[in-house]
Amino acid sequence: DVKVTQSSRYLVKRTGEKVFLECVQDMDHENMFWYRQDPGLGLRLIYFSYDVKMKEKGDIPEGYSVSREKKERFSLILESASTNQTSMYLCASSLAGALETQYFGPGTRLLVL
Amino acid sequence: GDSVTQMEGPVTLSEEAFLTINCTYTATGYPSLFWYVQYPGEGLQLLLKATKADDKGSNKGFEATYRKETTSFHLEKGSVQVSDSAVYFCALSDRDNQGGKLIFGQGTELSVKP
Numbered sequence: 001d002v003k004v005t006q007s008s009r010y011l012v013k014r015t016g017e018k019v020f021l022e023c024v025q026d027m028d029h030e031n032m033f034w035y036r037q038d039p040g041l042g043l044r045l046i047y048f049s050y051d052v053k054m055k056e057k058g059d060i061p062e063g064y065s066v067s068r069e070k071k072e073r074f075s076l077i078l079e080s081a082s083t084n085q086t087s088m089y090l091c092a093s094s095l096a097g098a099l100e101t102q103y104f105g106p107g108t109r110l111l112v113l
Numbered sequence: 114g115d116s117v118t119q120m121e122g123p124v125t126l127s128e129e130a131f132l133t134i135n136c137t138y139t140a141t142g143y144p145s146l147f148w149y150v151q152y153p154g155e156g157l158q159l160l161l162k163a164t165k166a167d168d169k170g171s172n173k174g175f176e177a178t179y180r181k182e183t184t185s186f187h188l189e190k191g192s193v194q195v196s197d198s199a200v201y202f203c204a205l206s207d208r209d210n211q212g213g214k215l216i217f218g219q220g221t222e223l224s225v226k227p
Binding site: 004031033040043044048050090092094099101102103104106 | 145156162202213214220
């Protein structure tokens, strides 16, 4: 079975802190994704990566950056956390291609005070 | 741009009732369509998918048919169980998009009462 793990289930940070969210997949997938999930808005894509060291902006990249130094790991960075970044963050991975199933981690619920 | 619209929730049903969750889409190309489910406290998992017009996806008693003429992919189940309580997301992937990006609807919460 594909396994996607995220470093934390719950995280509480203060405004202005730098926040790292880590995601690791164990199935040698080429594609990795970061979404945020908010009530009534569904999932919105922040960034995705289709190869090591490659990244593409999604629909809401402002205030975020990403890093993919190894194929299995994709990090989301909040350079200076703000209260409007309080949300559920979901990581996913998939094989290359538009028709492939995305496999999701359990999510990190981030609260920024 | 491409978009997905789902019926608003929450939807509350009694056990063994019939379920329909409506999903319509707008796409310039020929998308593939997906239903994902999120059980409480978990990430999303694929429920079913369809890759071309008139395809029917099915899994765990759920079905959805890709209707190009009505740009719809409605989710149905004949008899729901308490264990089906979850949030359901409709999504599309354009065949031409780079990197396999998905566009999600806003999600529909389903609550099934005994």
